[in-house]
Amino acid sequence: MGHPVLAGVDGSAHSSVAADWAAREAALRGVPLRLIHASPPLPGTAVPLPAVDRLRHMGERILQRAVADLSEHYPDLEIRGEQADDAPASALLAAARTAGLLVVGTRGTGGFGGLAVGSVALRMAMAAPCPVVLVPRRPDGAFGEATHAGRDAAQMVVGFDAHHPVGEAADFAFSAAEARGARLRVVQAWTFPAESVSSSTLAVTEEDRATWEDQEVLQLSDALRAWQEKYPQVTVRPDVVLLHPAEALLNTSRGAELLVVGRRIDPQAVEGRLGPISHAVLHHARCPVAVVPHLG
Structure with missing residues (x-):
């Protein structure tokens, strides 16, 4: 089996559209889909342990929901979710070393309304070792x-x-x-x-x-x-x-x-x-x- 298709998820509508695109691509290629969620503590702050646990729990729920939704639409596709403690860009770049394709939404949960391409998506396009697909959000959630x-x-x-x-x-x-x-x-x-x-x-x-x-x-x-x-x-x-x-x-x-x-x-x-x-x-x-x- 070939290298998996990798997608970053953060609970945003943009990442949901990108994850669906990635699932269809993985099904076309006949390879597994690997979902990554990164929820590191805020930099430069001493985050209490209960807060860190809550962040990880939220990340796990986002991953579980994404895996469940995609499994319903792509029942024959092997899908696995992984939690990362690094910053989103670092986690995705590290995981991309063994991926055949990386798929991200053009924006995530951060940024402002008029932003076309977020910082993480832009960094992936500039630095990922494998091909990267940036998926914009469409009002109807569909492409092609x-x-x-x-x-x-x-x-x-x-x-x-x-x-x-x-x-x-x-x-x-x-x-x-x-x-x-x-x-x-x-x-x-x-x-x-x-x-x-x-x-x-x-x-x-x-x-x-x-x-x-x-x-x-x-x-x-x-x-x-x-x-x-x-x-x-x-x-x-x-x-x-x-x-x-x-x-x-x-x-x-x-x-x-x-x-x-x-x-x-x-x-x-x-x-x-x-x-x-x-x-x-x-x-x-x-x-x-x-x-x-x-x-x-």
Whole structure:
């Protein structure tokens, strides 16, 4: 059996939606679901033992409720809950070392009403050693409405750069699309070549634009060939867009089941970080976002 899917729960509505998403993903993968709740004493304070016991008891009840609710909806899924005494971010990062996927809500119980992505979710996206899916809360609590209408309507989106392809993100997206029977929209944003923008150039002709766009389309097609051969069941829609990458991804991900982006790992860095495109996507996407780490 493969590595488990890991989800953080804290009793919030956001974490409940994320845990349900994680359960469906674990069922698709045929792996166990591991739920983590962290309830450490408040830092810098001498918390009385009865208060610590109450915090742990509350955490245990949250875990029991989450396991019971998910077991009712996914009776064949192996689910186990674990209590951690570390801070939420530390507990999840430690558990993620043996997980195949980490799933968190974009927000937890803390923060303020207008906050799009909480500190724990952001830290997971930046530093987790495995792929991370951040799940926003929807008013109806559901994602991928298209899948309920029919499998052919389901769509996933992946950001791709044919000039510097990220194999880990592409492989994650193709594999997820295959498991769901979903179409995969591969988005490549492009800009005019540097030589086309100068003080002597008053306008870009339609002929030049078409030529450059055709070159981008061909390069994307060539770069995707290896994954299309590896995943022949996946219907792929290449999409070359003359937009900023973040805007292109956000526009095309409306109504998608999942949006996949990469995160470069710097072996020399103590703490991970997100690039500007991934950062913008996380704060503005309306669908779940997978952040896939890669070297190079």
